[in-house]
Amino acid sequence: MSSTKNERSYKAQKVIDRMGQKLNRQMVGSLAACVHCGMCTDSCHYVLANPGDPTFAPAYKADKIRKLFKHHYDWTGKVFPKWVKAGSVYTDEELHELKDIVFGKCTNCRRCTVNCPMGVDLATFNRMARGLLCYVGIMPEGVEYVAKEQWEIGNQMGVLKEDYIETIQWQEEELQSEMEDPTAKIPIDKPDSNIVYVINPREIKHDPRSILDAAKIFYAAGEDYTMPSEGWDMTNFGLFNGDDELGGAVAGRVYDKVDELRGKKLVISECGHGYRSTRCEGPNWAKKDITFDAESSVITMLSYIKQGKIKVDKSKNPGSYTFHDSCNNARSCGLTEEPRELLSLVVENFQEMYPNRAENFCCTGGGGAMSMAEYRPSRLKSAKIKADQLSATRAKTVVTSCHNCVDGLTDLIGHYKLGMDVTQLVNLVANALVVDGIVEENKKKYAEKEEVSSGASQ
């Protein structure tokens, strides 16, 4: 329902009321402290790709949210609204305009956050604004669809349990065939395992090879692990649509399953937003302190090599490689050195990308942008910055630790005709595995285990 300036629409009123419930002191600090110095401007890939258009500037975008805060919650804005650019929203059309800013002009990459002299965390209150709009049903259609799938089916791609199990079993057969070991398993719901391994639904739908590669590494390491039959989706659209309730429910499903299986450690496959959501934000959203260890599979794979549990031969991965830091991994979780160390162990020729680590540019598919078809032209235009970064490395393959980045990078590489491949660390580690002798050893272990269990049952 739309409204005139004199009366506020139902949705606009809901957004304003909800804002008061979602604000915390960290966010209020960020909303109150901006001095409009403009130092954040050049940190945004949207700005760099759209020179001369100030509407992409982080501070400009932030002010579209800030004006509501100032008008309704900060008394300087109540007393002198025009003087401090305070303002309100009255119509649904205005909410849709705000939607185009918070979803369509920002990937919540946090590059402006780490470049703000005042410590203003725009991405955090941009996420809050997304949540306010989603609360009243104003969001890109793709975001609505994916969030619904995650609420109702339990994973963001609507994978049914039967399809999930079937895909795991298919990969188990592939594992047995590749290892020439009919006893090789991908266990499901095995209690008391050292590791509970959770994945991105994209791996089931589009990239089952990464499940097989992970299984090969676990097999080679002789790991006692399991995949859960439910609560296996470590991605979380709550991060993208700003819905803490969804975030808490999705992360809670994973935590509950680990608890139910009495798993000792949760290992999260390579996914930036999945890692951030499950490892970092999930406990906050779910309001639950997790009682088990949780780590990225990058750290798990690295520790296998360092502990001598697996052997790798980097000559199996010829060619030149560069590494793209996922924003969520690098800028929100500090996962910058482990992937580089792992990469140096499995490839011969590595070219660093500049800038890198927490200063890296977004793949432009972050913040759920890949699910927002209406903003694709703008996204690909802004991807020019990433394309220039990639081509400057002269590498043939870009490696990343994020399924979302794989899609974002693949899209821009095609658009800008860069002719590069995209891969993940799990693929490179699996390819570099030296499995001589492991198969025989594992078969022996399996036979011994069988003997023990048959003896116990007699």
Added chain:
Amino acid sequence: MSNLLHFSEHTLQEVALVLMATVYFLRIRWFLKWPLGKERQPATGLGDTNPKKGERYSLGLIAKPWAMESTRSKPFMYAQFVVFHLGVIASISLSFIIPYGPGLLKSAAFVSVIQVLVGAAFIVGVMRIIRRISNPYIRAISSPDDHFSLILLTSWFAFAFLAAPNDISGGEGTMLTYFLLTAFFLMYVPFSKISHYLYYPFTRTYLGRHFGRRGVFPLRRKPAYQVSK
């Protein structure tokens, strides 16, 4: 010295300071009433950082222009920031020195130091006004308060420069204007963006704690440890 100038140097400044302190107190109280977001996640990162270290790093960034890309890539902007804020400190100090320690201003060298600081800050202020008007990005984000605050401070620097010798033999106009501007500045600051320094310790501490816990701060630009053989 006329009664008006004496009033401006003493009573008016004291009233303005009390008003500023009162509004600051209310503002901090308002700010602290917002609930502090709780962080439940177990710490991540390489183990060489933690929330406390993140806080210290975050607060210290003000003095590390090389640490952030935004300041590293714009050294001239950072230099402007330093000069401008040194000018603010010098001008505020002058407003206390003239009424309470005028003896210090008998030193020509001391007066010169003050004048160099506020004079340089005045030049930076003018440059900032030009930038705020001419740069389309800055113009688009500027509020009337941004423009007014900058013009107010730049004018204040100019009068501080003229008032620094503390000489009223040629008339009290300059000195009177400086103190009237100072009093207005003190009363206006809590309502304007100039009060950003009130939030600075909070925003930087919270962000530093958050990024320290997550292993992001201190920011890394080189390999953090030896790659395994």
